[in-house]
Each structure stands twice: as C-alpha cells, then as structure tokens.
Amino acid sequence: MGAKVTKMGLEDGLSGKDFLTLEDCSQDDLNQLLELAAILKNQQKLGKQVQPLQGKTLGMIFEKASTRTRVSFETGMFQLGGHALFLSPSDMQLGRGETIADTAKVLSGYLDGIMIRTYSQAMIEEMAAHATIPIINGLTDMYHPCQVLADLLTIQEKKGGLKGVKVAYIGDGNNMAHSLLLGGAKMGMHIHIASPKGYEPDPNIVEKAKHLAEITGAQIEVSHQAESAASHADVLYTDVWTSMGQEKEQAERLAEFSPFQVNESLCALAKKDMVFMHCLPAHREQEVTAGVLDGSHSIVFQQAENRLHAQKALLVGLMA
Secondary structure (H helix, E strand, O other), rough: OOEHHHHHHHHHHHHOEEEOHHHHHHHHHHHHHHHHHHHHHHHHHHOOOOOOOOOEEEEEOOOOOOOOOHHHHHHHHHHHHEEEEEEOOOHHHHOOOOHHHHHHHHHHHHOOOOEEEEHHHHHHHHHHOOOOEEEEEOOOOOOOOOHHHHHHHHHHHHHOOOOOOOEEEOOOOOHHHHOOOOOHHHHEEEEEEEOOOOOOOOHHHHHHHHHHHHHHHHEEEEEEEEEHOOOOOOEEOOEEEEEEEOOOHHHHHHHHHHHOOOOHHHHOOOOOOOOOEEEEOOOOOOEEEEEOOOOOOOOHHHHHHHHHHHHHHHHHHHHO
16 A cells, blocks of 8 residues: 555555455555454444545445345445445346446446445456446455455454464355455464365465465465364354355255354364354354354354444545
8 A cells, every 4th residue: 555644544555446355455455444444433333423435425236135235335335424326237227238348437427436246256347347436346256355354353353363363164165265265364364164075165266365374374274174173263154055046056055064064062162262253144053053143152243233344444445
C-alpha cells in the first residue's frame, strides 16, 4: 500500500481496487482492514456515527439466495452514510442476454462499487475486467473472501492475535476452505483442512497457500483425518456438506461426510479454550451437533455479526 495515510487511518493502496480473492490483499492490507473494522465496531457499539461514504452507492447483484451477505452489506452502507441497491439478475437486462462486459460498463457510470454473490468465479472476474469501479466478491463457488475477513476479525478478538493460531477446518474443500487457506497463509496461521477423499480443496489453491506460508511462517496441511486436524486446535471450523447448486448430490454427500461431523468427541481433541466457528446457515446434527453449535465454545453469532464490521472496513478501503 502507499505511504499516504487517509480514510480513517487506512493507507490509500486499496482505493478503487477489486476484492475478488484474499490474494488481492497483502498482510499489511489485511492488518489495516482488521484494525479499522475493530474501530468501526467499537464506534457502532457506542452509538457514534462514522459516515465516510456519504453520497456513495453500492450495487449488489445476487444470483444466490442470501441472509448475512445482503443484510450486512446493506446495513453497512447505510451506517457509513451511503446507499445499497439490490439488483436481481432476473430484473436486469443481464438476465435477458446483455453481456457481462456491457453490464459492467453501464453500472460503472451509475455506481461507486459493485458486490456480487454468484456461482461463477469467471463471471465476477469478467465483470472486474470491464468495470471501472471496485468489484467485491460476496461469494462464488470458488471463494468467500468477505466471510474469511470477518473470521480473521473474530479469531483475533477471541485469541488476541492470528499468527500461529491453529484452525482445523473439517468438511468440504469448498469456497470456505479455499479462502481460509489463503487468508490463514497470509496471516501466518496454521490451517489444517480435513476432507473426505474426493472432496479436497483445489490443489492449485493449496499450492498458492503453501507458497505464501513460506513467506509468513504459516503452516498448511490437507488430510483425510478429522481427528488429526482437530488435535490441539485453537479453532474448529465447519460448513454445510451440501452447498447451493449441489442438491442432487445430497444423499451421497451425507454418507461420505458423516465421519467428519464436528461433535463433542471431536471437540475434546482440541485445546480446552477452543472456539467453534461456522459461516452459517448450519444444519444441526449434520456437519455439527446441536450441542456444539449451541454450546459454550461456539462463537458463530459473534462471527456472523462481524461480517458487518469487517465489510464496513472493506467498503471504506475500496470506496472512500
């Protein structure tokens, strides 16, 4: 990032850029975003208005259903003094054959940023290639960087830091696993992904994470052993076994993933002060037992709230 310090203490290196994966941010970028998120969260709790995005508008394109993403971005823009505009592809010319490139150019003339929650990573990258305003990845099948930005904030709050913290992610090697690998590697964490055979994270993303780990001192592991991953973990993390668009695979996935349930016996292998995380929505008694999800180690609702604060910091960084 540049040397000039602006925008509530953020340096100006993120301004106008895209946020498509956590590769788009340096460790310094992430540290500054987390610091600003903590400040914005504290100000909000104190009832103080901080509105650096007055007059700014964020367009939000949703191809996938959403609770946390829509509400947190819309509320965040309102709290920052701006406006969020919900855009459904079925209500746009994009849904009637207008090209992604043309849509990006048109919206760039109206908006100050676009957040997209979609299936295809290629679609969001094409949008970014043709837009002249920041594009934010609200979720694709390949990555979920905004969630992991909030996760890093949450872990930092609970553990006092990130470097050396062991996160055991148990389950599907999906978009969450990919973003945790990259975010953890950037911040010098120990990330252990345990998945059933055939459901491992993308090997190219694992290699990217291992390369980053050589620089930051992070540890990256991928295995098929839930117990090994959970051993002495600071954080146990899981996600749904069947994501949107995979409904036809549900019966097969339930059978394959059943040994990877996060339950009380698995939690007993982790550190005594372990915390449990889940990006939600959760399916009780599938990927996690109700006792764990609703238990004293669970921080899933603090984690969900932090989507708001982490994304507010991101919006300020990109759009202020």
